[in-house]
Amino acid sequence: MSVARFNERFDQWAATYDETVTDPTGEYAEVFAGYSRILARVADEVALPPGSVVVEIGVGTGNLTRELLARGYRVIGVEPSREMRQQAKRKLPDLDLRDGDFLHLPLSDERVAAFVSTYAFHHLTDEEKETALTQMAARLAPGGKVVFADTVFASEEERQACIEEARRKGHVHLLRDLETEFYPTLPVLETLYRRAGFAVSFERLNRYVWLSTAVRR
Structure with missing residues (x-):
């Protein structure tokens, strides 16, 4: 199993990613609505003492990373796209940034307090999601957290309605994502x-994005 299936797309998107997430008129406007607020909400939800080790998976260009660092966490960034890593390093040259993904965590003996991610978990199939969550649980002590913000649908009917709307509006890129990515429903997740x-x-x-806050039992 591997999530490298999307690396080429993100290598191509890296240089313009920040423009996309702040564009109020583009195809992805509803997906990224309230983007800055979403990042801050994820960082606030971690709610751990400064200095805690927080692993961010799918760093992208480093936008959430800056929120985490501002709260005093020791951040380990994990990003499979080479071009995205380069963009993040330009913003945050001192970031501990490692090549890896949800299924291949480049960690050694770090005591992880939380895993966080935004707009990335949907790249995994449901089977891969469960494997990734099981691996993260093994890294966390009881009470450790997983805080994700990502596209999730309340029901399959809601997902189909979004697909039909994207098709009707001619949003070809959003439609491709809705038909090829592995967006879960809330009951499955x-x-x-x-x-x-x-x-x-x-x-x-927002219409597309849900915050998931999970605590290891």
């Missing part, structure tokens, strides 16, 4: 967290 040993709660942040 809750089951995956529970099987991996987490108690999880959800909060909707």
Whole structure:
């Protein structure tokens, strides 16, 4: 299993990613609505003492990373896209940034207090999601957290409605994502967290994005 299937796309997107997430009129406007607020919400939800080790998976260009560093966490960044890593390093040259992904965590003996991620977990199939969550649970002490913000649908009917709307509006890139990425529904995602040993709660942040806060039991 590997999430490298999307690396080429993100290598190509790296130089313009920040423009996309702040564009209020583009195809992804609803996906990234309230982007800065979403990043701050994830960082606030970690709610751990300064100096705690927080592993961010899917660093991208480093936007969430800056929020985490501002709160005093020791951040280990994990990013599979070479071009995205280069963009993040330009912003945060001192960041501990490592090549890896949800299924291949480049960690040694670090005592991890939390795993965080935004706009990335949907690149995994449901089977891969469960594997990743199980691996993260093994790294966390009881009470350790997983805090993700990502596209999730309340139901399959909601997902299909978004697909039809994207098709009707001619949003070809968003439509491609909706038809090819592995966006879960809330009931499925809750089951995956529970099987991996987490108690999880959800909060909707915009039409597409939900905050998942999971605590290891």
